[in-house]
Amino acid sequence: MFFPCCVQCGTQDNPCRCKFVGPTLGFVGFAIAAIIEWPVGAVVYIFKHSKGRRIMGHPVNVVYPKVSSCIPF
Template sequence: MVFVPLCMQCGLNSNACKVKVLGLTLGFVAFVVAGVIKWPLGAAVFFRHRKGRRIMAHLATVVYPRVTSAIPI
């Protein structure tokens, strides 16, 4: 059995369907892929340096919002 992430946001005025599916789903997938790389790296640096905290927060503050807002549907 394969898990396929599907994220949905209803009631938007940015497109004709008033539903956003593709951008949110691709944002989630990008978040997970980047997390596999960045979280172990950030965890190794987290306790000793401020840069580790920025690496850990980068996914939620930069990656997910940029991918989600780049695709309006």
């Protein structure tokens, strides 16, 4: 079984300057949101291009950064 893990080094959020839990949970949240939002965005894109792009970009622009930054380690 493959479990994705992400490591972000060089941050100022904690004393060891590495983050493991936040980016990993951010990636999992991104994947869950993308599974739901990308097909919806593709259908909306047919009728309204800009709205469809915004929906498909939501996991990258909003979900991942918020989840990743809320956990400091």
